[in-house]
Amino acid sequence: xxxxxxxxxxxxxxxxGVGKTCLVRRFTQGLFPPGQGxxxxxxxxxxxxxxxxxxxxxxxxxxxxxxxFRSITQSYYRSAHALILVYxxxxxxxxxxxxxxxxxxxxxxxxxxxxxxxxxxxDRDDREIPTQxxxxxxxQHDMYFLETSAKEAENVExxxxxxxxxxxxxxxxxDGTNVNKTTADAIGLGNFGTKATQNSCCSGxxxxxxxxxxxxxxxxxxx
Amino acid sequence: MISSMDTxxxxxxxxDLVKIQDEEEAINxxxxxxxxxxxxxxxxxxxxxxxxxxxxxxxxxxxxLSSQISHTSDLAESVSAKVRSVDMARSRASECQKRVHDxxxxxxxxQGVLNAIEEEDYEKGSALIGRFLSIDQNVxxxxxxxxxxxxxxxSVSDAVHTLEKATEKxxxxxxxxxxxxxxxxxxxxxxxxxxxxxxxxMHQDGIEKFGKYICMKLAVKCEKELRSSLDIAxxxxxxxxxxxxxxxxxxxxxxxxxxxxxxxxxxxxxxxxLIILATxxxxxxxxEVKNVxxxxxxxxxxxxxxxxxxxxxxxxxxxMPSLIQFQKQSLNTDKPQPKDLDALILELTIMHSRVELxxxxxxxxxxxxxxxxxxxxxxxxxxxxxxxxxxxxxxLSRKMQEILSTYLLFERHFMEExxxxxxxxxxxxxxxxxxxxxxxxxxxxxxxxxxxxxxxSVNGLCAVINNTASxxxxxxxxxxxxxxxxxxSGYTDLAYSAIQSAVQHGKxxxxxxxxxxxxxxxxxxxxxxxxxxxETLWETVEQDIxxxxxxxxxxxxxxxxxxxxxxxxxxxxxxxCVNFGMTQLRSSAIKPRLNPWIDQFxxxxxxxxxxxxxxxxxxxxxxxxxxxxxxxxxxQFKNVxxxxxxxxxxxxxxxxxxxxxxxxxKKSSFNRLGGLIxxxxxxxxxxxxxxxxxxxxxxxxxRLTQIATILNLEKVEELSDYWGPDNENESPSxxxxxxxVRTLLALxxxxxxxxxxxxxx
Numbered sequence: 005x006x007x008x009x010x011x012x013x014x015x016x017x018x019x020x021g022v023g024k025t026c027l028v029r030r031f032t033q034g035l036f037p038p039g040q041g042x043x044x045x046x047x048x049x050x051x052x053x054x055x056x057x058x059x060x061x062x063x064x065x066x067x068x069x070x071x072x073f074r075s076i077t078q079s080y081y082r083s084a085h086a087l088i089l090v091y092x093x094x095x096x097x098x099x100x101x102x103x104x105x106x107x108x109x110x111x112x113x114x115x116x117x118x119x120x121x122x123x124x125x126x127d128r129d130d131r132e133i134p135t136q137x138x139x140x141x142x143x144q145h146d147m148y149f150l151e152t153s154a155k156e157a158e159n160v161e162x163x164x165x166x167x168x169x170x171x172x173x174x175x176x177x178x179d180g181t182n183v184n185k186t187t188a189d190a191i192g193l194g195n196f197g198t199k200a201t202q203n204s205c206c207s208g209x210x211x212x213x214x215x216x217x218x219x220x221x222x223x224x225x226x227x
Numbered sequence: 228m229i230s231s232m233d234t235x236x237x238x239x240x241x242x243d244l245v246k247i248q249d250e251e252e253a254i255n256x257x258x259x260x261x262x263x264x265x266x267x268x269x270x271x272x273x274x275x276x277x278x279x280x281x282x283x284x285x286x287x288x289x290x291x292l293s294s295q296i297s298h299t300s301d302l303a304e305s306v307s308a309k310v311r312s313v314d315m316a317r318s319r320a321s322e323c324q325k326r327v328h329d330x331x332x333x334x335x336x337x338q339g340v341l342n343a344i345e346e347e348d349y350e351k352g353s354a355l356i357g358r359f360l361s362i363d364q365n366v367x368x369x370x371x372x373x374x375x376x377x378x379x380x381x382s383v384s385d386a387v388h389t390l391e392k393a394t395e396k397x398x399x400x401x402x403x404x405x406x407x408x409x410x411x412x413x414x415x416x417x418x419x420x421x422x423x424x425x426x427x428x429m430h431q432d433g434i435e436k437f438g439k440y441i442c443m444k445l446a447v448k449c450e451k452e453l454r455s456s457l458d459i460a461x462x463x464x465x466x467x468x469x470x471x472x473x474x475x476x477x478x479x480x481x482x483x484x485x486x487x488x489x490x491x492x493x494x495x496x497x498x499x500x501l502i503i504l505a506t507x508x509x510x511x512x513x514x515e516v517k518n519v520x521x522x523x524x525x526x527x528x529x530x531x532x533x534x535x536x537x538x539x540x541x542x543x544x545x546x547m548p549s550l551i552q553f554q555k556q557s558l559n560t561d562k563p564q565p566k567d568l569d570a571l572i573l574e575l576t577i578m579h580s581r582v583e584l585x586x587x588x589x590x591x592x593x594x595x596x597x598x599x600x601x602x603x604x605x606x607x608x609x610x611x612x613x614x615x616x617x618x619x620x621x622x623l624s625r626k627m628q629e630i631l632s633t634y635l636l637f638e639r640h641f642m643e644e645x646x647x648x649x650x651x652x653x654x655x656x657x658x659x660x661x662x663x664x665x666x667x668x669x670x671x672x673x674x675x676x677x678x679x680x681x682x683x684s685v686n687g688l689c690a691v692i693n694n695t696a697s698x699x700x701x702x703x704x705x706x707x708x709x710x711x712x713x714x715x716s717g718y719t720d721l722a723y724s725a726i727q728s729a730v731q732h733g734k735x736x737x738x739x740x741x742x743x744x745x746x747x748x749x750x751x752x753x754x755x756x757x758x759x760x761x762e763t764l765w766e767t768v769e770q771d772i773x774x775x776x777x778x779x780x781x782x783x784x785x786x787x788x789x790x791x792x793x794x795x796x797x798x799x800x801x802x803x804c805v806n807f808g809m810t811q812l813r814s815s816a817i818k819p820r821l822n823p824w825i826d827q828f829x830x831x832x833x834x835x836x837x838x839x840x841x842x843x844x845x846x847x848x849x850x851x852x853x854x855x856x857x858x859x860x861x862x863q864f865k866n867v868x869x870x871x872x873x874x875x876x877x878x879x880x881x882x883x884x885x886x887x888x889x890x891x892x893k894k895s896s897f898n899r900l901g902g903l904i905x906x907x908x909x910x911x912x913x914x915x916x917x918x919x920x921x922x923x924x925x926x927x928x929x930r931l932t933q934i935a936t937i938l939n940l941e942k943v944e945e946l947s948d949y950w951g952p953d954n955e956n957e958s959p960s961x962x963x964x965x966x967x968v969r970t971l972l973a974l975x976x977x978x979x980x981x982x983x984x985x986x987x988x
């Protein structure tokens with residue numbers, strides 16, 4: 005019997021080449037392997053993290069971005085606790101495909117799944133999607149938003165830790181172990197925002213950004 | 228000493244003199260003694276002087292020895308140096324000999340080669356050139372220089388020159404002849420010249436040319452086969468798998484080329500060259516497969532089907548259609564029917580597994596060839612890496628992934644549609660506990676998972692298991708709908724016929740609610756049976772996976788395990804569904820009936836005289852009536868519920884009976900005889916309930932039994948026989964708190980409060 009309190013499944017999706025595998029590798033192994041081949045079907049990594057004093061086992065499913073693997077990857081959506089939708093900030097087409105991905109998530113995933121929009125490759129200087137545009141999109145579609153760089157290890161840990169924290173809060177409020185569900189939600193949803201201000205040195209994250217995240221979170225809890 | 232003596236007195240002086248004389252004697256004897264030792268000392272001194280002389284000799288001897296040893300070592304060193312130089316000389320001699328041999332061979336070669344070429348004896352010519360090329364060219368040139376300084380420069384360098392020219396000529400010739408043979412499609416000549424390339428140092432060219440030749444031949448063959456494939460399939464009555472058959476033949480052709488030519492290439496070229504041939508073949512294979520797949524897609528209308536299914540799925544929005552919606556949908560003929568897809572799915576699985584097997588074969592062959600080559604480990608690793616990159620990036624592997632994708636789409640559609648159909652066409656036969664859909668649904672799921680195993684793809688298998696889990700979730704919600712409505716014999720119907728129907732319950736119900744009731748029970752049974760089927764399903768699937776993929780990688784195993792764990796979650800949902808149904812049954816079927824029955828307890832007096840006791844026992848007792856009622860009630864469910872559900876049902880009934888009865892007891896008063904009767908009654912109830920189920924209800928009865936024991940006491944003090952640490956081994960531990968025991972004792976009107984207070988608990 006392994007020693008952990010919660011097991012969460014996190015699935016990464018998004019166009020081919022946006023850096024899903026690199027994000028996962030960076031987080032699970034601390035590596036940035038350049039020149040990765042395309043993922044075939046799905047890959048699978050486990051990392052146990054400690055959040056709020058609890059041991060959490062994260063099952064991270066890295067999916068292939070190419071169209072021909074879609075029917076394999078789709079089958080993993082249903083059991084996911086969180087879905088990370090990744091695009092490349094230096095590649096407009098990967099952003100343009102987001103509505104298609106959302107449609108697919110809508111079709112196959114649990115309606116209550118936690119959704120996070122991630123703009124990857126902030127290390128590149130040929131940015132095509134301004135942070136604000138990504139934020140706007142996330143807000144419109146009830147998603148959290150974060151910009152990362154797997155290469156520079158920026159915001160990668162934070163991304164997964166905050167997902168874990170949010171999922172714990174969800175699980176607790178569902179269990180009814182928390183006294184008040186609404187407060188539990190408020191704490192959980194604050195995570196992305198509050199940490200954003202703490203790490204304001206991170207590129208692409210002004211205190212303004214964190215503000216939007218908070219609002220975004222609140223609108224979620226209201227709906 | 229003298230001064231210390233008293234010299235004044237004569238007597239004293241006398242005695243002192245004697246003393247002094249004595250001392251003088253002692254000193255004299257001492258001196259004599261010492262003098263006597265002098266001679267011994269002298270002789271010892273002499274001996275020492277003698278040995279000193281001897282020691283000098285030893286010292287000179289040892290010096291001599293040391294110089295001799297160093298001399299010997301010098302000698303040894305010079306000997307070994309000589310041996311070394313002899314050794315070197317010998318190796319030089321043998322090198323020289325080899326060079327002489329080389330030179331002799333060189334002469335022979337240069338003499339023979341032209342003749343050979345003239346006589347078109349290419350084997351001989353190539354062999355001679357091969358010999359020439361095997362001589363180290365640098366050494367040869369140096370030899371030529373050495374020999375040249377002695378005057379006869381011409382013979383060696385001439386020979387080298389001749390041979391170099393001959394090699395050039397021979398290379399050209401072989402290429403020309405090989406091309407000629409290819410053009411004439413003369414397989415014997417092709418093979419003849421194929422063997423000559425490595426002799427001329429043209430390994431790469433040889434294999435490339437040969438590869439091209441084979442590819443050309445295969446292209447022709449494949450085209451012919453593709454054209455005749457449908458006819459053959461028709462003739463052999465395998466039309467439904469015609470393209471799978473064609474693909475199989477095609478891949479077999481390529482595999483055979485590798486199989487047949489691997490030993491030839493290894494014999495004449497050595498190990499490590501197969502990868503060149505494999506790469507060439509793969510390019511050709513990609514092209515050929517593309518044609519087959521094109522033809523397949525066109526012929527089987529794959530694109531149309533994919534579009535139809537996608538559109539249908541989109542219109543459903545990923546949700547299970549409600550049953551009414553589905554009936555409308557099934558009229559819609561646009562949607563591909565599962566039975567039409569069935570054959571096509573089979574063909575797709577065959578195609579995928581063939582490609583998978585082909586890749587495995589290719590990898591194994593080329594890998595073993597690379598392993599056998601004399602390159603270093605690092606280079607081998609690189610080669611193997613290159614091989615998998617080539618195969619992974621090949622068009623065939625892309626096509627294979629597309630096939631798998633199509634298969635998964637179709638399989639999911641097949642599974643979902645068949646399951647919906649099974650739910651809609653659900654029939655219930657009288658006398659059965661479950662309806663047809665449980666068998667049907669699990670048959671379908673099992674079939675789909677089995678079929679996914681035949682693709683030989685772990686990814687495919689996992690996706691199908693995932694789809695199975697989501698399909699089952701839909702199935703559970705279908706099961707749950709009637710359960711949510713509750714067991715239709717609610718409180719209202721009971722109010723009408725509570726008393727009349729107590730014994731002959733069921734006959735008074737209208738047929739409509741009868742139907743709804745059996746529907747409810749049926750779903751409850753279905754859910755229970757499904758948990759069992761699901762457990763069997765994943766056990767057999769795990770076994771099947773072990774058989775199909777005996778050597779999964781760690782990651783693959785983890786992925787598979789995680790997908791199967793998903794089925795376990797579904798099982799828990801199913802169990803929750805059964806429990807939900809049970810609570811429904813409890814609130815609408817058990818509670819309303821049970822409570823009035825047990826409340827009859829109040830209608831009997833529990834304070835009895837001996838006479839009244841006799842009367843009571845003669846008449847119909849409370850417990851007899853209750854057991855008859857319970858029995859009639861249970862018998863309605865005994866045969867309609869599955870054994871597990873029935874046990875759960877009895878368990879709920881028992882809990883409810885005991886807790887209600889306990890409440891009734893606590894509200895009554897007893898005397899000694901009343902307690903006696905109660906104890907008898909509880910025993911009767913306990914033995915009845917134990918008799919109706921397969922597992923023990925005794926545990927649930929413990930509290931009640933203990934209450935009866937307390938109320939059946941003769942005297943308050945007797946309690947200490949039962950209560951306390953001494954008795955813990957004999958009877959089950961007490962479920963009652965001391966406070967409860969006191970309250971219960973107080974129910975006996977004949978017990979004095981003071982006694983009860985006094986008792987130690």
